[in-house]
Amino acid sequence: MSINTEMNVRVAAIDQVAEKVKRFRFERVDGSPLPVFSGGAHIVVAMRDGDILRRNPYSLMSSPHDQTAYEISVLRVEQSRGGSAFMHEHVKLGDQLTISQPVNLFPHDVRGRKHIFMAGGIGITPFIAMMDQLHRDGSQFELHYAVRDRNHGAYWRELSERYGNHRIKIYVDAEKLFIPTEAILSNQVLGTHLYVCGPSGMIDAVLGKATSLGWPKQNLHSERFLAPPPGHVFKAELKRSNKTITVGTHQSILEAVEAAGVDAPYLCRGGACGQCETSVLACDGTIEHHDIYLEPEDKISGKKIMICVSRVKGQAISLDL
Amino acid sequence: MLVQGIKSRPVYTGLDIDPNARRHLFALEGAGVEALLDQVKAVGSDFLKSSDILCVGQLPNVAAEDMWSAPTIPVLLNRLRVNLINAKMGTRLYLSGTEGFIGQTMKVALDQGIDFNSIRTEHRGSTARRVQCVHCKGITESVKTSPFQCSHCGLNLLVRDHYSRRLAAFQGVCIDAEEPGTAPPPVEMFP
Amino acid sequence: MNIKFKQETFRGDFTYRNSPDNIKRFPFPFHEDKYMYAVNMEPHVPAGPKGYAFEHMIDVDEHYVSEMRDRALVLKEDPLRCQALPHMMAAQWDTLELLMEQQAAGYPEHFSLTKNSDQWHWINRPLGIDQKFTFGDPSTLPYEPMEYITRQAQGDFCIVDQRDGNLWMDAGMVTTQADWSLDFDIGMNFMEWHGPVPLAHQMGVFDRALKFLLNLQQGKPVRRLNWTMTINPRLDTSPENYHKWGTDRMTVTPENVGEKVHLRCELQSLWRLPRSNAMLFVIRCYLLKMDELVTVPKWARRFHRVLRDLPTELADYKGLTRFRPTTVEWLSKYDDGAATSSGIFPE
Structure with a gap:
């Protein structure tokens, strides 16, 4: 059994705070307080862009003890895969979005002088x-x-x-x-x-x-803000789910898996936390490891892949998913 | 209770001089001096120009920038604490001597917010242990046998491999608690 | 539902007993007829029949008042059972909030919490406490926040800090432990404090568990069950007092197994704390004497088989060696060899 802890929020304010940078303020749709968090935490914002469900991580920048709203800042990236462009051009005041619970992969060391x-x-x-x-x-x-x-x-x-x-x-x-x-x-x-x-x-x-x-x-x-890099189209077989999917040029394996309705664990979506580590059953081609999580020997072995950022140069990969 | 091969047993990986460190701070005791001399043999004496050496007893015969001999371990600990308060990032700490000495100096460093993984240690000299009696909390220095009699409460203690950095001591647990009077004779295990 | 709190002792005359209803809610730790270590973690969500120990996320039962009294006695003798390193203050407040909120949510007839910004009002009816305080200001409470609230919550509590890819036991309230010392272990990392556990390291159990826990998320606590056995219903089986209770293990005879020998189950729940990014380990201890255990036929059959077939290293580590044969023999009378259903709940 897994618990869905995602939260529905409404965009309560949008400010252009600098060239190409917008700040978004989110309040809970049901009016209840948001969880407190620790400085350095991020949330994953889910955006429904037509047929595509995008999920992008953004650092929380509001006061960690302020439970009335969360704030994030989004830089409009020139070569945007769609997330930052969507936030800048399509998200309007009053729109509803879904966000994850805060996750902190960049905490400060509390012992520091x-x-x-x-x-x-x-x-x-x-x-x-x-x-x-x-x-x-x-x-x-x-x-x-x-x-x-x-x-x-x-x-x-x-x-x-x-x-x-x-x-x-x-x-x-x-x-x-x-x-x-x-x-x-x-x-x-x-x-x-x-x-x-x-x-x-x-x-x-x-x-x-x-x-x-x-x-x-x-x-x-x-x-580091690691966005999934683009690459060639390839097929991914999801062995346990008995599905074969196509991973597009501007899509990560994780995004393609989610689009196919298969649940895969994730936290950072940036190749850092290790949560989406997946076993590789077979690979027709070479794995392009873009994460900073796996040990070098794991990358060489070809037995593991971080599906949020890494992809395949070749025809297909078979995954234990 | 009689479990061997416990994972909290400290590992001393050697003093290897960090070529990037701006300053090298050594705290040495007894045979720990030899670990420093071995480093001089291995990598030359350049690092001594930016080294401070605190040593219990006889100073090594080297020309470091700053050298000081302490009469006892507690005196050295006090000076080390002040040195660390005033030290800058880029200072690497090196500890060598008996386990009890390494443990106590490391504890001073931990209290200053220094991560123990950044501290370089080398065990030299006696393997005798500093042991805390889990019952009366008294510390007995230079324990060579297991079991041994707690110098404070008198219980017969098994010396476990379980080690606390914070107490700088191994754990001693009553060996005949279930059947008093059945403690086996002491065996020299830490000469 | 109103809990009827019992007055009983966990030392001296050992008057601790489970009422028949309380036996049924015991978190029996064996889902099959054998036992070995595993990373047996599952989401900490309500489960089991109504009134079961998993119904509320912080469980309160009929022993609450007496357990809190026993804790106070332990602390009076040895205040080192409750310690926190200085950098853990934010995590202490996180812990106070979590325990107050969960107890008030699960048992509104016994506990209530009112928040007005940082002005909080806590009422604990079973212990007769009515406390107004300023959240974040330790000088408005009679103890530091962790000690304050864990004197009012069943179970042991460890708060671990997360840094450098590891978990560090930097604070805790530990008075009902299965033979480990907070005073000795405080400041240790996950591998170090589990150092004394045999077999599991070689099996990679702790590597996998650590990897899993490092990514534990806010709002998604997990739980696991652990177990050992205790002679007499003694909560404080600490190494500190081992020389005082160790002789209990010599007192088991075929005649007194049912009364003296207890299955000790730990319901461990693990929570990510929001302000500090630390983690709270709740280690809640339940005691069930063999006479009570055999009132559930499935548990009697299964526990007989588990104990009989337990690897020797595990029996030694858990301290069962001296009374295991006698207990297995006694339990065999309640094992007719019939098949048992899978899962932990009574049939």
Whole structure:
């Protein structure tokens, strides 16, 4: 028996907070309070786009203890697979959507003596909720936030006003201001934790720098926004369900499985949490592993696949689903 | 109660110098000095230029930037605590000596919010154990046999492999609780 | 339904008994005629006949008042049974909220919780408590939040923090444990605190369980049953007091099995906590003496077979070795060899 804990919400506000960034506010349709959550948590928003059911994860950015509404921010991506475009162009005030319970795959380490956040662009969103929580708890933190230009950057003004310029540092690409990672990381007290969220290149650069400065991996945390990459069309046999489905160019295996009415477990839909790990029974082609969850030897073995982001280059795959 | 091969038994993987660390902080006791000297042999003495060495007893014959000899373990623990409060990220902590010493120094580090997985440890010297009596909570140092008599409450204790980082001690449990007076004779197990 | 709370003891004269209705709601831990470790977790949702231990998500039964009195006695002797590391305060509040809400939802005639923003009002009628406090402000309660509420809830409670791909036992109230010490184990990770359990590590049981638990979701608690056996209805079978209760195991004779030997079942429910992202392990202990167990023929047959065929390592670990043969012999009188139906509920 599985319990359906999804929640029906109504769009209570939509704000254009920066170029290409909209903030959505959700209230529960039945008026009951939303669950409290922990900073860094995300929800999965289900959108009915014609025949297609899209499910996209978004970080919660509202105050974690505020049970009246949840807020998320959505960046309009140029090469959108449909989710961000749908949110930007089709979702209107008063519309109803279905959201999951909050899931936190990017929590802060509660033992930390100090917390340093580094955000690039829309990667700011989880930190807004985390800072709210740390501020209430009286914990030490600072934010270093890189934006392309002042119009594209969301929330930097509000955050500076709320927490002060001593804690909130803004770096604007267009003004040739960049995060001085080495200087920031060189003199932090032992027991400090670093959190990075933004484009993959930025995360790799910051974590690489921190490691070269002697930061142990236990003190480094990051969250990547991995969208399922497009690829060739292939067939997937779902052995236990006795079905064969086609996975489209802009569709993940998980999305194709759901479209066929088969239930598969998931949490992050971004290749990080491990929940959708599926056994591969046979594969005619090679698996393109895009996740950051499986161990290298598991990827080489070809026996496991994370169906939320990984796909097949070839004809078909047979899955234990 | 008589279970062997317990998974909380600590694993000491060696002092391997972290080439990325900006500073190296060593806390050594007795034969633990040898672990440091072995590192000098293995990777050269460059790391000593950015090293602080705290040592119970005789200092090693090396030229580190900062060296200090403590008369006893508690004195060293106190100095280590202050060092860690003032230390910066990029400092790597290295502990070597008996298990009881490693456990106690690690406890100081944990209290400063340092993750134990980032601490490098190497066991040198006696394998004698620091054991907490689960009944009276008293700690007995340098336990070489199992069972042994608790130095506080006098019960005959089996030394389990179950280890608490927070107490820096193994667990001692009464061996003849079910049938008092039937404790087997002590066997030297931790020389 | 109004529960009639009993006055009884779990030490000294051991007056603990189950009423006939309470026997029927005992969470019998064996779904088949044999036992081995498994990652036997299922969604924690209402199940079983009306009034069963799975009816409400935090179970309260006729022993509530007496169990709370026994807990207070244990804590008076040894306050180290309740400890929380400093970083667990948010998780303590999460725990208080969960237990108050669940008890009030399951038993409105006995408990009530009124929230007005952060001004809360808690009424516990069986224990005669009426408390107004500010949620989030520990100075408005007589104890820290976890201790406050777990002095008013049956079962042991462990709060585990999740970090670095593991679970860390960083807080707990443990007074009815099957032979493990919170004071010793606090701060350990999932593998370490399960260290003493034989066989299961090699079977990969803990690796699979950990992987499953790390993704436990808010709003979707899970449960599993665990078991051991206890001589006399003693809740506090702690290692701390092992030298005091260990001799009980020598006192079993063919004449007193029915009265002295108890099946001890743990109903463990595991909950993701919202504010802290920590996890609450509720370990609720139920005791059933052999005389009571054999009033359910299916359970008598099945438990005889389970105990008879249990691997020696497990019997040693659970501390059954000294009284197992006598108990198996006694139970054999109630096993006619007939087939038993699958599942845990009485036939």
